[in-house]
Amino acid sequence: MQKYSICFISFFFLFFFSMMNFLLMIYFIMNNMVIFLEWEIITFNSMSIVMSILLDWMSLLFMMFVSLISSVVIYYSKSYMSSELNLNRFIILVLLFVFSMILLIISPNIISIFLGWDGLGLVSYCLVIYYQNIKSYNAGMLTALSNRIGDVCILMVIAWMMNYGSWNYIFYLNFMNNDIEMMVVSMMIILAAMTKSAQIPFSSWLPAAMAAPTPVSALVHSSTLVTAGVYLLIRFNILLMNMFFIKLLLLLSGLTMFMAGISANYEFDLKKIIALSTLSQLGLMMSVLSMGLPDLAFFHLLTHAMFKALLFMCAGVIIHMMNDMQDIRFMGGISLYIPLTSLCLNISNLALCGLPFLAGFYSKDMILEMVSLSNLNLLIFFLYYSSTGLTMFYTIRLLMYLMINDYNLISIYNLYEEEYIMLKSMFVLLFMSIISGSMLSWLIFSYPYVIYLPVNLKLMVIYVIFLGMILGYLISNMNIYSLNKFLNMYTLSNFLCMMWFMPNLSTYGLSYYFLNFSQKLYKDIDMGWSEMYSGQGMYKIIKNYSVFYYFFQMNNFKIYLFSFVLWMMIYLFIIMLV
Template identity: 80%
Template sequence: MNNLKYSICYISFFFLFMLSMVNFMMMIHFIMNNMVIFLEWEIISLNSTMIIMSILLDWMSLLFMMFVFLISSVVIYYSKSYMSSELNLSRFIILVLLFVSSMMLLIISPNIISILLGWDGLGLVSYLLVIYYQNLKSYNAGMLTALSNRIGDVLILMVVSWMLNYGSWNYIFYLEFMKNDWEMKMISSMIILAAMTKSAQIPFSSWLPAAMAAPTPVSALVHSSTLVTAGVYLLNRFNYLLVDTLPLKILLLMSGLTMFMAGISANYEFDLKKIIALSTLSQLGLMMSILSMGLPDLAFFHLLTHAMFKALLFMCAGVIIHLMSDMQDIRFMGGISIYIPLTSLCMNISNMALCGVPFLAGFYSKDLILEMVSFSNLNLMVFFLYYISTGLTMFYTIRLTMYLMVNDFNLISVYNLYDEDYIMLKSMFILLLMSVVSGSFLSWMVFSYPYMIYLPFNLKMMVIYVSLMGGLLGYLISNMMIHSMNKFIQTYNLSSFLSLMWFMPNLSTYGLSYYFLNFGQNLLKIMDMGWSEIYGGYGMMKIVKKYSIFHGVFEMNNLKIYLFSFILWMFFVLLMLMM
């Protein structure tokens, strides 16, 4: 049985890895020859409305598929060791493969119907993966994730019905010449809202840290390249429609605030996986905000580089949690670089890539994004949100490194830390290589021309200034050196507001979900089990039953009733004859 479940792991890993390589070769061929392939398969035609399965293969979809296949193959290989004590490992692998296939459907479809199928598939399988461990916390997190994502699903459904007016669901043909059409503006507003739910922008942010209830390999896949980036990818495809529209300006503000809020909350968090989840939320805010500034290629570039080091970061966190006997609180960790040097190396390099340390993957995208922000004519608030959020990224990364690598080890006195799980290490080293080199090779591939950005010296160095300041503050605060600042930062009211993501989880769970579910329960009592019981099928059944009993008495062949009815009938006949 063990051999069977491990063979499923190996076959899935090999198959997905080979698909990734094939996609890579195709993508290079497409870029070199400037090719796009558009395939259509008509499934059914009904009253001049055709349901068509369309596939769009261009450099963007192939490159994204290559990254998703690569990360999912590595994650499945990693799961062989991480989930080795799981009895139903094959069920877990099948769920992950379902997840990847839903993402594929979303990536290659220029058709809103097939996008809906992929979008719904992501929502459903993510719910199944979040509740995988089957405890109360998982169920609550799964329900929050499912309900938040349902909003996006409903909006995509509305887009499907609205696009019936155009005679086809192939939205890709309408993007250019229907920019000024008010219906297309409505559609684009719904698409933006749907993308905000899937990519967890304010006010839908609370589900993303809650989804950490899923197994760590799932977190590595979901929070790097699949579920949370689906919204960014969709907006990337719709970007022609969205330029200079009001919803996009609102998105810029919301995504900037998401970036800022997640950066602050990560500095108050002590759960290792939640810190990385909030870091993902911050980077998603960065992608959405640069997309809403009208730079989709740059957002896509950051999406790909971020996928590599974030998947690696989650994998390192998984190894550490395993070795700490499933302890996730960073206050109990410390000095692990002595005991598990290879995992610590991977962790530190992925953290440096996240901070944008020069010549690692994150540097090429983040530096370019911040320079383009400095180059644009945005207001001061957006400018500050970008740069303060960059400083906060450095802040929580240095704080995390101090707690994990530098401080004293605080767990139980008997512990067993070892760095010899070679299956996990091999899968981490593949992503380590990509975290180092992917930024430089993508910067040559994604941009057909180099960005030459000329800025004043201080503005050019602003990224380094805020990063150094954030790193210094992270070092000092994690060592408790600024006592007066610590006193201010850890006042109860302020710290509870900032650490609870501006009370957003409370609002989404107790506020919206609780009242909506309560309203649904009352509706069920009053309508389904109340009025519709009396005046619906049950009420009709009672009336018919009463009359049938009454009628049944006549049919009992009772002599008196029979004689009485016969006399009554004769009386009516005589009456009729006399008239």
Template identity: 80%
Template sequence: MFLKSSLCFISFFFLFFFSMMSFLFMVYFIMIDMVLFLEWEIISFNSMSIIMSILLDWMSLLFMMFVFMISSVVINYSSSYMNSELNLSRFIILVLLFVFSMILLIISPNVISILLGWDGLGLVSYCLVIYYQNIKSFNAGMLTALSNRIGDVCILMVISWLMNYGSWNYIFYLSFMENDFSMMIVGLLIIMAAMTKSAQIPFSSWLPAAMAAPTPVSALVHSSTLVTAGVYLLIRFNLLLVNMFFLKLLLLLSGLTMLMAGISANYEFDLKKIIALSTLSQLGLMMSILSMGFSDLAFYHLLTHAMFKALLFMCAGVIIHLMNNIQDIRYMGGVSFYIPLTSLCMNISNMALCGVPFLAGFYSKDLILELVSLSSLNLFIYLLYYISTSLTVFYSVRLMLYLMVGDFNLMSVYNLYDEDYTMLISMFILLSMSVISGGFLSWMIFLSPYMIYLPLNMKFMVLYIMVLGSYLGYLISNMNLYSINKFLYTYNLSNFLSLMWFMPNLSTYGLNYFFLNFGKNLLKNVDMGWSEKYSGQGMFFIMKKYSIFYYLYQMNNFKIYLFSFILWMLVFMFILLLM
């Protein structure tokens, strides 16, 4: 027990220390406008050398600060949340491996080391998703691993394509590769890889399925690490994204992802899946604003979102813990009377997600929506943005009303308490960051403030849709049985919308099952079939027969020579007779 708690404390202390150091270095780098590029030659023989490269600039240091901070509070939170776990040390080591993989991805200007970090994230996330070993976790882990393998293959293809340029340090090529036709291929592959990791349509189904992992893992994975790796990669490669067709396609798919996640969250009753779908919606927002060319704004929203989303997952974890591991929000209600501090954290993080003024989410989301209003995009994309934002407020208000208002619906004898100080300390660290991070990041990231002039109605459009979304959320949470029966008239439509547009069915039974079955047939008929017959085993049997035949000759057996002599004589006589 002492060993487990000491490992948690040491990990928490060092990660928090690294977070503060990253912050100080980042401020110094911004002040003197400095970029540090380090190369370490690991091994060299003949003309080939294997080099480890590290790129430290304000962006990588700032992201590292956020990753270290969130992972430190998640590990501190886990020491209490996973207290009854027998193998807590193994869990902590897996989380640390996950953080290490993410850091490797962040500081890599080299595609090879990016692949190491990228694949490390995929492998460790698989281990964490199947942590609770049951059939549901195994299925979710397999879906996660197979979906992410598509992105890994795309990065492998980028590595092979960059061999045309003589080096894998892509950071040096970005400036002169903008108008290079062959770099369109790299841009397309990077977009594809980012879409799989950040769960855009059609790869969305793995993200809610990954909720089978323990809640501390969800807080880390779905806020600042795994799902944002794709967005971060596109931010780094943003100079390549010059082909308008690919960008328009990405804008459309990410906008549809926002809409789909927002609608599905309103049909969902699983607490963790609602928060996962809200993550999916925010990822769609980041990818769409990135495809419009505002990479700094996408990075800004990525950082502010990380704080309040990690906090939201932690609060959900406390509530699930106290409810005997029940995640259905229909069993909850009135928890604000019994766990006021957790409810405070949850409501503030929910409001930051909605974009309530002067919390972290407001600064980035308001700026994004105003830039969309200012851009020359068509009406369809404009409506996608605003409807998706309205749906965010819709499901957030619905969730708050289900959890905080009314009567407790689980059992008549219950024991809800708010005295787990380890969890509360972790949540209050993130609470303070959820309140202040939007403001201080806006001063730090943008050298000059964005000044956006819009007509008054368009300026207030964000407030209009927030009020509309909150009103709809209030209505849907107060629905009586008569109103709910009306949904039965549109049963097929409701089924389609609640099942994420049938995407889990398509990816599970359609794509993954098809490819796995195809792979099985390939293995059976080619690898273990024809290939064995005519290459491995087949050649072995042919050579064996010949070697037995030659062996008899080599034994100088008199009978063989006598038989051969008689045979040749008969052949010779037959030829003479024919003549």
């Protein structure tokens, strides 16, 4: 019992914190309140170091969701990680992760945002390499190095904001928007958000981060690490109004959404399919932000957090039951053996697809109707709707493999429902996945969005969902003769399967060449020329001089005699010449 005590303490603390934030958030919304706290840590002459905290409905609501999901995940870990010897170390790492995210959420100050931002990067590295093997180490390095680009951008923003005399960015947003020079700040913020939220071309780290334990994946991919970039852009959304490269962000996020949807249809690793689904939803959030709708992006971020955490927890139960096998081709018929987990999996999948009146429907339907209403070109329109169809496509494919196909792993098997600790934690999120969409739409929007569209455009979402469902069913039921046609297009399939060769570019390509280049520089300059002319070079010169002088010191009489004879001979030679 001693080793589980930290689990229960953390669970109760975070759950209580979540409920407290919920009540505070309702009070703040009803009274239209914002609290800005400044705590002066140290003052020296005219310089003061101040810790600032911003509490408004947005930060309180996001903290409520983060703490609720993390409390449930920690409770789930008690059972999932029960064979782990160092369970306390794992829980402490998860708590550090959550506290870094909370620091990022409540910060109106770019310095404290950077502390939370870097804390997320550092702790995520520790969690990705938690199972210590070469694959986890490589994934951890890719995650850390990709996120370092964003960290450098935030550092540059910190340096640039010294022009204003304070790092409390929240006071300067309107001014920055009208200042041509401050385009640099907005460009850096967008780049930082793209690295953390894994937009093209930084997408390859997100599926690689699946090397972490499943409870961590549930936390990372729902409400913490990957949503940090989206949240940062929501806070800085005023900067995105007059930007000339906001169209580029819209295009890249749309392509991310599309690419992740296609790649998920080719993937066979259960956790990677769900990770690619997260990537697709992140692309959706970023593209909505690019359209200038931060409240809608925040709404989708929160609804997505609930069903995505639930989806990962269901995957964890299935992986446990399958003797740690993650390949969906070996799974099948699980609805007969673990009906409650299958129920949670189905509902979270349908919420992801945007089935009416589940959590995902309220946000996705509103987003797609706003896209239909807005003045966007045909390409972006196509990317939005095709990505929604692809979501349904890979979901039905996943359900076909997991529920309907036959079990393919071993001939003698004993499949059973996991212990109830996991189920209890999953039912909390199941309840939230059903009610959070309508609850948030009533809370966040002070008036209902009424969107007038022609009937065909209004029903376009339903058309796309049903088309994706039918195609997913047909492709999953294809016989081997039909599949031969796909094998003829092996190169195209490989391109689509490998996330448009992005891992090759970022992991094996750029990283390899950059690291090789830096190794050559290190060998040629650090260990070569600079050694020759500074460290080792000076040492050799001084050593040679000291040996030379030592020779004189030890042989002074012989040298004196020799030099005397030499000078006498020169003197006699000169006399003879004269």
